[in-house]
Amino acid sequence: MENRKTNNRWLLGLSLVLMIAALYLIFLYVPTEETMGVVQRIFYFHVPLAWVSFLAFFVVFLGSILYLWKRNSKWDILASSSAEVGAVFTTLFLITGSIWAKPIWGAWWTWSPRLTTAMILWLIYLAYLLVRAYASDDQRGARFAAIVGIIGFIDVPIVALAITLWRTQHPGPVVFQGGLAPPMLLTLLVSLAAFTALYLILVTQVAGLKKDRDEVMRLKELLR
């Protein structure tokens, strides 16, 4: 128990430092981009959110496989926690993508490859969570969700490929060309690290909650 708390404290501290560093870099350090102006700074939030969305789903994938294989509920807790947090990140990924699109392309939504793939990823997250919620019992819910997690994750690269191919045939808005200058790369990486740390904190919290809830259920059964 104590180990868990110290680890959490370290993570929290690290995350705070990273976030503040990222904020400094994003708003004060990095130079403004010429074509898009100040709005371009959304990039430094948008990309890390995207990264975590995919990372979280990868964790869902791993957790699902491990759960179906070992049947230890800790894997299911890992998968479902990562799915919850990942869904939040994906939603924000979509929203920031939309907010970025509006001043640049004049429309709240463009069916660009990145946004469209994000939409599909979001839907797969939704499917995962709905299957858990609507299954006839918890055990089944865990199993079914694991299956959705596995199939969904395998599907995502195929979706990305198909959509990108499709969009290169019918070119739409191109988001960001050109390489990354060193200051931009640094800012992006720090922001990436900060959001990843945030993801880890949130997943540990949610997983802890689920574990406690399971424990409470178990104890309540004992009381009867």
Next chain:
Amino acid sequence: MENAGFLFAAFGIIWASFFVYVFVLWQRQRQIRREIDFIKEALKEKGAKTGL
């Protein structure tokens, strides 16, 4: 500084969303704590009754 409003909106929404989410988690945490205390009480009573 044109379009700065959008930058603010994006940042604001991100921050607000995480804040709300953390708050929701905190509420859930409190509820679980309450339930754990309740169970501890109930276990004590049960122990007292059966003379454990």
Next chain:
Amino acid sequence: MRFWRKAIAITWKDVLSEMRTREIVFSVLVFTFLVIVTFNFAFGNNPGTMELVAAGMLWVTFAFAGILSLNRAFVAEKEEGCLEGLMVCPVSREVIYVGKMLGSLLFMLVIEAIALPIFAFLFNLSLSLQLIIITVLTTIGFVAVGTIFSALAVNTRAREMILPILFLPIVAPIIIGAVEASKLALSGESWGAMATWLQIIGAFDAIFLGVSFLVFAFVIEE
């Protein structure tokens, strides 16, 4: 060989049951026809629009018809308790998967075989071998994942909602592929032009037939 015989036995059971009740094929056909007619109201005024939109219309129709058909795939099993019966027999879970999948495939192909000519007739399109191949390949993809999702959805409390939300995002890539390839096929392009799309559909089919095959046991275990 025993594997295939058992799987075909399950498929044959479904086919016989369907031939007696005509539940699936008939109702889905009617639905398909109605969707086609409705699309005509949406797009039919301008013949130019029709050409642009035909491939998309075709696949939206087949996607929704597919959902309807797949919805039924496991309902009988669930309601009559046949699934338990099947599982007690010495058949592996994979046999059940293949059997059900082939059954759904057959039904969908029958429906498409009737719907495609109707489509071509009503909208003055040219059917070709290419279109047929595209349809068959894509339908295989549909039933590969659809069968497993159907088995899953039937065990939830909201099966009519769960199946579409599982199915549609996952098959998005082959819908894209099918529409693009169909567009090319309807304009009479060569096989080479649509090769990439066919490869994507083919890869999808192979990957998800494999994955579903491996994972199906986990859906119906008790």
